[in-house]
Every structure is written in structure tokens, then in C-alpha cells.
């Protein structure tokens with residue numbers, strides 16, 4: 227081989243070594259970063275790892291697909307219920323609620339606030355046995371329960387646009403919930419029920435000191451200016467929930483008030499004692515409010531009626547006044563001994 231050829235071969239070898247070096251380097255870089263890009267692009271969100279309580283439930287972040295629009299409509303109905311479904315909405319065929327309350331007035335932060343009848347996971351809690359009807363009930367029936375009682379209105383058609391939107395919104399609130407729907411903060415926080423009757427005078431005094439600034443001394447709240455609905459909802463009177471509503475029961479109302487009122491209170495930072503919440507709930511629910519039609523047909527099995535349901539008949543002989551104002555312990559005791567039933571509300 228001539229010197230020239232040898233040199234040429236050496237350069238080729240050098241070139242090859244250099245090239246393979248670069249290739250190896252590129253390969254290393256590729257494999258190093260490959261996993262990362264792969265993961266961010268294709269990682270499947272593990273829904274079990276997202277805390278259902280702190281997930282993002284802002285409908286604003288939804289896209290414009292048909293499904294998302296339905297969820298957004300459900301949210302709208304939930305917040306501005308009176309504007310869409312109330313008696314002053316200008317469309318008689320769609321006036322399903324009898325008052326101008328909003329779902330959001332009781333299920334705070336669009337149903338996401340713990341211990342305010344929170345609706346995160348609610349879909350997985352249904353179908354559910356309901357003592358009121360003594361049968362298994364669907365989510366649609368439960369929503370209509372609030373339509374007929376809390377909203378003092380008529381049931382929504384189960385296949386109508388509005389019911390479908392409510393259910394779609396609740397499905398969306400359910401997306402990170404465990405299968406059994408048991409999420410911390412569902413329902414209400416139990417209070418220690420005082421072993422005495424409600425003190426109505428204390429209740430009134432507390433109401434004037436701690437609640438009247440928003441709900442008004444006459445309990446009628448403050449209506450919105452431009453739309454049907456309330457800035458501060460009424461707590462009694464014609465435009466309030468009817469006597470068949472969960473909130474009309476002293477124990478349920480006390481549990482709601484304890485961790486949610488005055489507005490801003492939470493489970494972690496309540497502003498009232500259990501005794502105060504109890505007296506307030508009793509005071510509010512002694513005021514006039516709409517009567518539910520045919521309340522005597524509620525609870526085909528009377529034993530399943532919550533002890534603080536304010537209207538008869540009952541499966542016991544305690545006076546109506548005691549079911550409205552307590553003391554509830556003797557009634558609860560009676561159900562335990564007579565029927566072996568443990569009552570909490």
C-alpha cells in the first residue's frame with residue numbers, strides 16, 4: 227500500500243470512529259430524554275391519585291364539546307337556578323321551582339364545599355335506599371326531591387334537558403371519587419345534639435346578632451337587582467324552602483349552620499358552638515314557610531322518618547312540638563328500644 231492510500235484509510239477509520247461516537251452520544255441523549263417526553267405526552271392520568279376534594283372543578287376550563295356544554299349548563303342551572311327554573315323566569319313552561327332560591331344557596335361553592343351537602347362523589351352514592359320513600363332511589367329522583375322540597379316546586383322531567391344537565395354536572399364532580407362515593411366532607415358534620423329543647427329566645431338573639439346583617443331582621447334576605455335570585459337568600463317566608471325540606475329539620479339545619487354560617491365558616495373554622503347552631507336552627511324553623519302538599523304521604527314506613535321531621539304522623543307518641551324543638555334524645559332512645567333503630571337525624 228502506498229503511503230497515500232494508507233493515509234486515506236486512516237482518515238476513513240478516524241471518520242468512522244468519530245461518527246459512531248456522535249451516533250452513540252445522540253443515542254444516549256435520545257434515551258435519556260425519551261422517557262420524559264414519552265411520559266408527558268402519553269402518561270395516563272391516574273384518577274385514583276387525584277384528591278377528589280382539591281381537584282380542579284372550574285367549568286371555565288372545559289372545552290366546547292357537546293358534553294362540556296352540557297356540564298356547563300348544569301353548572302349554570304345550579305348557580306342561577308331562579309333565572310332558569312324559577313317562578314319569575316318569564317317562561318311558564320320552564321318554571322319548575324316554586325321559589326327563587328338556587329341549589330348553590332345550600333350546596334355551597336357549586337356543590338364542592340365539604341359538609342354543605344357536598345356533591346363530589348354523589349353519583350357513586352346512588353342509587354341509594356331512601357327512608358322517605360322506603361325504596362331504592364336514583365340520582366334523578368334525589369334531585370327532584372330537592373326540587374319539590376328545598377325549591378318548593380315541581381319535579382323536572384327525568385329525560386329533559388335540565389335534568390340531564392344537572393346529572394352531567396354531577397358526573398363531572400364525580401370523576402375523581404372512589405367507587406363507593408365515600409368522600410370526606412359528604413353530607414353534613416355531626417354535631418353533639420344538646421340534651422334539651424331548643425331555646426327560642428337565645429335563637430332569636432343569636433339570629434339578630436350573627437345572621438340578620440345578611441339575611442335581614444325579617445329573615446327575607448336581599449334579592450338580586452337585575453335577575454331573579456338572591457344575594458342573601460331568605461330563611462323563611464313564602465320564598466323559602468317548604469316544611470318537607472331537609473333544611474326544615476332542626477338537626478339537619480343545625481349541622482349545616484354549624485360548619486357554614488355565618489358565611490365563611492368552615493368545618494375546620496366554625497364560628498358557632500353546637501348549642502348555638504341548635505338554637506338558631508330551631509328559631510329559623512319555627513317561622514312560617516310553605517307547606518309541602520300531601521306531607522302525610524311521605525315516609526310510607528313511618529319508623530324511617532327522621533326524628534326532627536316537623537310534621538306528623540309519627541310512629542311514636544311524642545308531641546309534634548318535641549319533634550320540632552327537642553329534646554330529641556328521648557325520641558331516639560324510644561326508636562332504639564322499640565324498633566332497634568339508631569337515629570341520627
Ligand code: HEC
Nearest residue numbers: 327328329331332343348368369372376392413467472473
Ligand atoms: C334549602 C336548601 C337546599 C337547596 C336550595 C337545595 N338543596 Fe339539595 N339538599 C339539601 C339538603 C338539606 C340535603 C340533604 C338532605 C338529607 O340529609 O336528608 C340535600 C341533598 C341533595 C342531594 C343528595 C346529596 C347526597 O350526598 O346524597 C342532591 C343530589 C341535591 N341535594 C341536589 C340539589 C339540587 C340539584 C338543587 C337545586 C335544584 C338542590 N339540591 C337545592 C338542601 C338543599
Ligand code: HEC
Nearest residue numbers: 330331332436437440457458459460461483487488489506
Ligand atoms: C355575610 C353574610 C351572611 C351571614 C352573616 C350569614 N349568612 Fe347565611 N347565607 C349567606 C349566603 C350568601 C348564603 C347562600 C350561599 C351561596 O349562595 O353561596 C347563605 C345561606 C344560608 C342558608 C341556606 C339557604 C337558605 O335560604 O335557607 C341558611 C339556612 C343560612 N344561610 C343561615 C344562616 C344563619 C343561621 C346565620 C347566622 C349564624 C347566617 N346564615 C349568617 C350569607 C350569610
